[in-house]
Amino acid sequence: MADAARRRLNDPSFPARPEPPLPVAVSECLLGSEVRYDGSGARSSYPHAVLSGLFEYRGICPEVAIGLGTPREPIRLVGDAGSPRVVGVKDPSRDVTEALREYGRTQVEALGDVAGYVFMKGSPSCGLFRVKVYPVDGDRVTGAPAMQGRGAYAAAVTEGRPDLPAEENGRLHDPVLR
Numbered sequence: 001m002a003d004a005a006r007r008r009l010n011d012p013s014f015p016a017r018p019e020p021p022l023p024v025a026v027s028e029c030l031l032g033s034e035v036r037y038d039g040s041g042a043r044s045s046y047p048h049a050v051l052s053g054l055f056e057y058r059g060i061c062p063e064v065a066i067g068l069g070t071p072r073e074p075i076r077l078v079g080d081a082g083s084p085r086v087v088g089v090k091d092p093s094r095d096v097t098e099a100l101r102e103y104g105r106t107q108v109e110a111l112g113d114v115a116g117y118v119f120m121k122g123s124p125s126c127g128l129f130r131v132k133v134y135p136v137d138g139d140r141v142t143g144a145p146a147m148q149g150r151g152a153y154a155a156a157v158t159e160g161r162p163d164l165p166a167e168e169n170g171r172l173h174d175p176v177l178r
Contacts, residue, residue, distance in 0.1 A: 031059045038074075066096060104153040126154050128150060
């Protein structure tokens, strides 16, 4: 184990834990894989720089897993913030809500051995908190988004595994949340 990881293990601000590396699921784009809608990655300083050596990462991209290509047309949350739909930005008739939810439900069992999950902030599939949900009338966006949604895949995973520690990459910059 790296010396930096060993020091973090002995840091009293971290709770006691098993010997690393712990298996942790993470949004694949945060690992730098070019799976985002525009074909880019979103390598993040979290989980890499600060948490290096503590975790064994299991990258998952639900959008690629359900057959959306890379690059692909972007998607967004629309409708009621409590149960939004996930539709195409350019083609709102493309609704991938159920595919993302179903994939999340199947992943619940597959993630039985992971110690946590780091999701991509703001994503209509993986965002945990304050994801934009656009109001619509039919297929037409009718106003500014409410920052009250949760990504469809992340919602299914956290509903199926309420005991699983889960956080967004952006919130890991806060030492209290981390």
